[in-house]
Amino acid sequence: RTRPQMVLADKAYSSRANRAWLRNHHIKATIPIKADQAAHRRAKGSRGGRPPAFDPIAYKDRNAVERCFGQLKQHRGLATRYDKLAVRYQATTHIASIDHWLKRLT
Template structure:
């Protein structure tokens, strides 16, 4: 409950498995990651760059200031496309749906395994609602 979400990004992306139609292994590398300012860190960006995943993550004002203060040693700003970033609302709506499950919203679970299970139950409930 006290761990931030941003440091967990590599662990979450390592669990991504998207089934492919027909036989074959599931896709484990997303083509792009859309995230908010909280996920803009050197660790996350270098991890994504190392896996060849395109990113659309806005930069917080303090990181922009630090880069500009360093001058030419600060490097180039990371690429950012506002039109692609606008698609992030799909994820925000999904999180809103999951928060209808009170256990996910309040984070009552003390163990990661239990929280992961409550997120899965919330996803199943949403899926069943859409079927009916």
């Protein structure tokens, strides 16, 4: 197994526990902070601490990956995971990717 260098996630995963787990495993987190968490930190003043690190350029890449998955899931077999074997699911993913690529050529 390999450890990821960075995790890109949306605001739903911006909890303190998630960030602490990633920090303990030496994984960088690029997760936008929720508005209520930012307001709470500002209300605490200097005791609120620094805001967590956020890389907007890396976060834009996450959006591109999510859109790609959304387009692949247009295929019913991928969206519902009819193929239970990993090899068949991977083959279905390849076919859907080729189909998507061919549609973009025309």
